[in-house]
Amino acid sequence: MTASHPVRPDASPLLRKERFLLPDGILYLDGNSLGPLPRHVPERLDGTVREEWGQSLIRGWNEHGWMDMPRRIGDRIARLIGADPGTVVLGDTLSIKVHQALSAALEMRPERRLILSDSGNFPTDLYMAEGLIAELDRGHALRLGAPEDVIDRIDDSVAAVMLTHVDYRTGRLHDMEAITRAAHAAGAVMIWDLAHSAGALPLDLAGLGAEFAVGCTYKYLNGGPGAPAFIQVRPDLIDAIRPALSGWLGHAAPFAFEPSYRPGEGIERMRVGTPPVLQMAALDAALDLWDDVDMDRLRAASIRLSERFISEVEARCPELDLASPRDPEARGSQVSFRHPEGYAMMQALIADGVIGDFRAPDLMRFGFTPLYLSEADVVAAVDVLERITRTRSWDRSEFRARARVT
Amino acid sequence: MTASHPVRPDASPLLRKERFLLPDGILYLDGNSLGPLPRHVPERLDGTVREEWGQSLIRGWNEHGWMDMPRRIGDRIARLIGADPGTVVLGDTLSIKVHQALSAALEMRPERRLILSDSGNFPTDLYMAEGLIAELDRGHALRLGAPEDVIDRIDDSVAAVMLTHVDYRTGRLHDMEAITRAAHAAGAVMIWDLAHSAGALPLDLAGLGAEFAVGCTYKYLNGGPGAPAFIQVRPDLIDAIRPALSGWLGHAAPFAFEPSYRPGEGIERMRVGTPPVLQMAALDAALDLWDDVDMDRLRAASIRLSERFISEVEARCPELDLASPRDPEARGSQVSFRHPEGYAMMQALIADGVIGDFRAPDLMRFGFTPLYLSEADVVAAVDVLERITRTRSWDRSEFRARARVT
Numbered sequence: 001m002t003a004s005h006p007v008r009p010d011a012s013p014l015l016r017k018e019r020f021l022l023p024d025g026i027l028y029l030d031g032n033s034l035g036p037l038p039r040h041v042p043e044r045l046d047g048t049v050r051e052e053w054g055q056s057l058i059r060g061w062n063e064h065g066w067m068d069m070p071r072r073i074g075d076r077i078a079r080l081i082g083a084d085p086g087t088v089v090l091g092d093t094l095s096i097k098v099h100q101a102l103s104a105a106l107e108m109r110p111e112r113r114l115i116l117s118d119s120g121n122f123p124t125d126l127y128m129a130e131g132l133i134a135e136l137d138r139g140h141a142l143r144l145g146a147p148e149d150v151i152d153r154i155d156d157s158v159a160a161v162m163l164t165h166v167d168y169r170t171g172r173l174h175d176m177e178a179i180t181r182a183a184h185a186a187g188a189v190m191i192w193d194l195a196h197s198a199g200a201l202p203l204d205l206a207g208l209g210a211e212f213a214v215g216c217t218y219k220y221l222n223g224g225p226g227a228p229a230f231i232q233v234r235p236d237l238i239d240a241i242r243p244a245l246s247g248w249l250g251h252a253a254p255f256a257f258e259p260s261y262r263p264g265e266g267i268e269r270m271r272v273g274t275p276p277v278l279q280m281a282a283l284d285a286a287l288d289l290w291d292d293v294d295m296d297r298l299r300a301a302s303i304r305l306s307e308r309f310i311s312e313v314e315a316r317c318p319e320l321d322l323a324s325p326r327d328p329e330a331r332g333s334q335v336s337f338r339h340p341e342g343y344a345m346m347q348a349l350i351a352d353g354v355i356g357d358f359r360a361p362d363l364m365r366f367g368f369t370p371l372y373l374s375e376a377d378v379v380a381a382v383d384v385l386e387r388i389t390r391t392r393s394w395d396r397s398e399f400r401a402r403a404r405v406t
Numbered sequence: 407m408t409a410s411h412p413v414r415p416d417a418s419p420l421l422r423k424e425r426f427l428l429p430d431g432i433l434y435l436d437g438n439s440l441g442p443l444p445r446h447v448p449e450r451l452d453g454t455v456r457e458e459w460g461q462s463l464i465r466g467w468n469e470h471g472w473m474d475m476p477r478r479i480g481d482r483i484a485r486l487i488g489a490d491p492g493t494v495v496l497g498d499t500l501s502i503k504v505h506q507a508l509s510a511a512l513e514m515r516p517e518r519r520l521i522l523s524d525s526g527n528f529p530t531d532l533y534m535a536e537g538l539i540a541e542l543d544r545g546h547a548l549r550l551g552a553p554e555d556v557i558d559r560i561d562d563s564v565a566a567v568m569l570t571h572v573d574y575r576t577g578r579l580h581d582m583e584a585i586t587r588a589a590h591a592a593g594a595v596m597i598w599d600l601a602h603s604a605g606a607l608p609l610d611l612a613g614l615g616a617e618f619a620v621g622c623t624y625k626y627l628n629g630g631p632g633a634p635a636f637i638q639v640r641p642d643l644i645d646a647i648r649p650a651l652s653g654w655l656g657h658a659a660p661f662a663f664e665p666s667y668r669p670g671e672g673i674e675r676m677r678v679g680t681p682p683v684l685q686m687a688a689l690d691a692a693l694d695l696w697d698d699v700d701m702d703r704l705r706a707a708s709i710r711l712s713e714r715f716i717s718e719v720e721a722r723c724p725e726l727d728l729a730s731p732r733d734p735e736a737r738g739s740q741v742s743f744r745h746p747e748g749y750a751m752m753q754a755l756i757a758d759g760v761i762g763d764f765r766a767p768d769l770m771r772f773g774f775t776p777l778y779l780s781e782a783d784v785v786a787a788v789d790v791l792e793r794i795t796r797t798r799s800w801d802r803s804e805f806r807a808r809a810r811v812t
Contacts, residue, residue, distance in 0.1 A: 021460045030464045037460035046452055049688070053631055054427045054443035057761060058436045066631060093679025095653035096502060103541055119665065124654035124679065127667035131652030135509055136542065144665070218680070225459055225472060226682035246537030247501030248530035257766065259525065259550070261533035273499025273530065274624070276632035276685050278451070355463060360663065 014301050017372045019289060020222075027381045029356045032196060032334045032367030035222030035286070044285035048278060060277070069280040070249075070271055074230060076287045077221070080295065081194060081213065082204040083232045089267045090283070091275055094195060094216045094229040096245065098128040098162075100270060101212035101231060103244040105160035105189035106132070106140065108211070108237075112159035113140045116188070120147040120167040125193055129162065147172055151182050158188040166196035166332030169359050171324040173332055176203075180210045195219065198230075200302065200333035200369075202295035205232055220333065220369060221290070223283035231270050238266050247272035289371060301370035303328040305378050306335050309366060312382040313337060317389045323363055334367045341394040348392065354384045420707050423778045425695055426628075433787045435762045438602060438740045438773030441628030441692070450691035454684060466683070475686040476655075476677055480636060482693045483627070486701065487600060487619065488610040489638045495673045496689070497681055500601060500622045500635040502651065504534040504568075506676060507618035507637060509650040511566035511595035512538070512546065514617070514643075518565035519546050522594070526553040526573040531599055535568065553578055557588050564594040572602035572738030575765050577730040579738055582609075586616045601625065604636075606708065606739035606775075608701035611638055626739065626775060627696070629689035637676050644672050653678035695777060707776035709734040711784050712741050715772060718788040719743060723795045729769055740773045747800045754798065760790045 021037045022028060028036055052064045061067050074088035081088070091097075102115065115129050126142065133140040145153040147167060154161060161183040165174055176192060183190040190210040197203060199220025205213055213232040217223035233241060243263060248254050249271040252262040263269035307328055313320055320337040339345055339362060346358040356366040368378070427443045428434060434442055458470045467473050480494035487494070497503075508521065521535050532548065539546040551559040553573060560567060567589040571580055582598060589596040596616040603609060605626025611619055619638040623629035639647060649669060654660050655677040658668040669675035713734055719726055726743040745751055745768060752764040762772040774784070 021456065023461045023463070026463070028463060034459075034464045034466075036463055037455065042452055042455045042460075045455060045684070046448055049443065049448045049451060049630070050427065053440075054448075055429045057429070057432070057434060057442055058440045058763060059756070059761070060440075060631060092498065092502065093653065095651065095679035096498065099651060107541075122654075123657070123663050123665065126665060127652045127654055127657060130667045131650050134648060134652075135513075135650040137544075216680075224455070224684055225466060226680050226684060226686070228682075229679070242540060244537050244541040245501065245505060246533045246540075247499065248528075248533055251529070251533060257529050259529065259532060261536045273501035273635070274622075274632050276634070276682050278630055278632060278684050278688055279682050280632070282455070282684055350465070355465070357464060 012301050012370060012374070014293060014298055014370045015372070015374055016289065017374070020372045022372065025353050027354045027377050028372070029354065029366040029368070029381060031222070031369035032219055032365065033357055034218055034225060035220060036372060037224070038222055038286045038289050040288065041224070041282050041285045045278065045282050048281035066275065066277045069277065069284065070275050071268060073280060073284050073287065074267065077198065077217070077230050078232070080290060081198050081215070081232065082202065082206055083213070084206050084235055087235050087238070087267055088230050088232045089270050090217070090228045090230050090280065091271055092229055094193070094214055095124050095128050096272070097214040097229045097231040098125050098193065099132060100243065100245055101191045101214055102129055102132055102160060102162060104241050105191060105211065106136070107242065108189050109159035109187070112157060113138070114158045115140060115142045116150065116153055116158045116161045117142065117144055118147045118150040118163060119144045120169065120172065121162070121164050122168050122193065122195060125162060125164060147174070151179050154182045154186045154188060156186050158183070158186055160189045160191055162191040162193070164193035164195060166200070168196060169323070169363055170336050171331040171334040173325070173330050176208055180208055184209070196332050196334065199290070201299055209234065211237055217283050221283070222286040224279065224286065227279050227283045228276055233267060233270065238269070241269060243269050245272045249273060249275070298370055302333045302368045305368040305370060305373060305375060306331070306333070308375055309335055309368065309378050309382065312379060313385065316382060316386040319389060333369065334365055336363045336365045338362045339364065339394070345388060345394065348388045349385060352384050352388065354381045418707050418776060418780070420699060420704055420776045421778070421780055422695065423780070426778045428778065431759050433760045433783050434778070435760065435772040435774070435787060437628070437775035437778070438625055438771065439763055440624055440631060441626060442778060443630070444628055444692045444695050446694070447630070447688050447691045451684065451688050454687035472681065472683045475683065475690065476681050477674060479686060479690050479693065480673065483604065483623070483636050484638070486696060487604050487621070487638065488608065488612055489619070490612050490641055493641050493644070493673055494636050494638045495676050496634045496636050496686065497677055498635055500599070500620055501530050501534050502678070503620040503635045503637040504531050504599065505538060506649065506651055507597045507620055508535055508538055508566060508568060510647050511597055511617065512542070513648065514595050515565035515593070518563060519544070520564045521546060521548045522556065522559055522564045522567045523548065523550055524553045524556040524569060525550045526575065526578065527568070527570050528574050528599065528601060531568060531570060553580070557585050560588045560592045560594060562592050564589070564592055566595045566597055568597040568599070570599035570601060572606070572740070574602060575729070575769055576742050577737040577740040579731070579736050582614055586614055590615070602738050602740065605696070608705055615640065617643055623689050627689070628692040630685065630692065633685050633689045634682055639673060639676065644675070647675060649675050651678045655679060655681070704776055708739045708774050711774040711776060711779060711781060712737070712739070714781055715741055715774065715784050715788065718785060719791065722788060722792040725795060739775065740771055742769045742771045744768045745770065745800070751794060751800065754794045755791060758790050758794065760787045
């Protein structure tokens, strides 16, 4: 095994590994897919179940603030993504939030017919756009550019530009400011998907001026499997939105049971149905870990980890090719390496306690999360990776399997 | 206090009160809004959190079958609503499932422009229809009949008949067979909302032949606050549905990350985004209580309870007016009584340990759930109601408050 560079002591004030319940012997580099379990979440959730649901029963909606969770947790997320309070609400899945944003955007530009995205966007965003286009049946089309030049495809035929800030495969970052500016210059509505950004990078949605942002909370924010999604709407637009998914909890007076829909005031109108209280409670507890986190320092720590990872891997595992941007300012909080036998290699890594994930055809992804990963962990993970690359014959014919890890 | 009729011993094999964690001193007659906590759910959910999320992390999707939950739990619900296996899938909220069903129904009848519902339908169903109509912007309209004669409003201009089986205010039951037949005779698509039916009544969706059914699981099925909704699609139609909310987990190969949407085989295509695993786990555990429940016997027990309640209330609280159908075959598993001070009266009842709920302007609702309510409980609840009606002056001016209980 090649000698490692010296490892700095785990002195980062962001590192709080003891506040997570991580399995013994595991190095978890997949917080970009599903964040690990914060240590205090089980007890908090158990309290919600036994005390709130069990003892308050239906009264829990009032006594324990269940009804206000989507907005209240929205404000906690708002701080982490640089949005104004009162502009973020939780609920549903990211797919549904994409539909809401896109449907509203197309209504804001009724004379235009084009949705612009890129080939690096996460498929569900594209699928939801296709579904909406078919449902509307008004001749809309989805145009995909390459990530690198999608900005050049923006013109005044575009109703909405819909992009994911961080490419889920390579970690490549879009330039949010430049693209949002270009979209607005062309009169298009801007929608950002922050699935891989929230909890990973500092963001300034209030300053950015994009009309919509959506995201999920089960990755870097550690909200748990199936944690609810969020939507953010630019403050000056909220009260003009006519929600397509006009459910009763987005109504101005849900408990008046009026026969006709009247949108609620402000961001509440982007709510749809009954909030998933148990998922919300787990997420709410998980967010306690973020109360004192400065996002700029988090980003700096994440870059230190990923830079260390890249330099160790390139020095010790030369058969792997970096698939992520080399410039840390141009990538999110994950790093991907290519190898023709990447799937099998990732399975071997997981079997040896280093959990990353795989994306076809050949990408091994590794996420860097300074709340529970130290530089020593990163070096230890590369130790395992190096051992695997050295001690096995990575002949393609030996491995035949299909990716299932999400 | 008037002497009660003799109470039968709690010999019902359906009664399993000991398997619920009910608060001491509470008689819970609001399981039609939010079912109580099954005793084994907290431990099961804690296992999902600590062992599955905590220890398996991202591997939980495969190792613990998270990805298959929507379909697997769907099959458990299918049995309870008389649907064929493979025709029910869980996810999202009831509002979203209404949108899915209605959007598909309108696409099946492109030449028609009318959605028919009734004034007794739950508002969110009507709101979602309004939102879809506005979004489609193709001249659709929502027509509301009175519950009693909505069947007479069905004609060949109707694209979809969308009704809730049990009226949420009065418990009045629609005649599913007659209305479905009438809808089909007129060439309309039939959508049933089973929010207050699933877990309350025997249903025969397989025999009924309605195109779509939707429902929720946090009421009689005790899935917990915010438990996911379900959608059922008639088997012969499933593979022809082009889902409007075409999310990645409804894709034929979600993990191939193809650029374009291809609907999954069968009911899987009605999935949208990431399943709420924690809510699903709580619901899955809660459904264990239903494995040996015969729905016909449950219905008979529910009728015994509600008949006893009505006769006791009418004998002992003559100032209350029955708002539900008197014929038990014509009502669901809830009974409503009217009183001008119903809101304040319900607050007094709740304060004295009898939990029902209130619907403006004057309805007190009581749900009858044979799994945890005995005939003795029903009589004891009326004892409290009688005491309240006798010992206070129910002068309207004394009470000014607005309903918040859901």
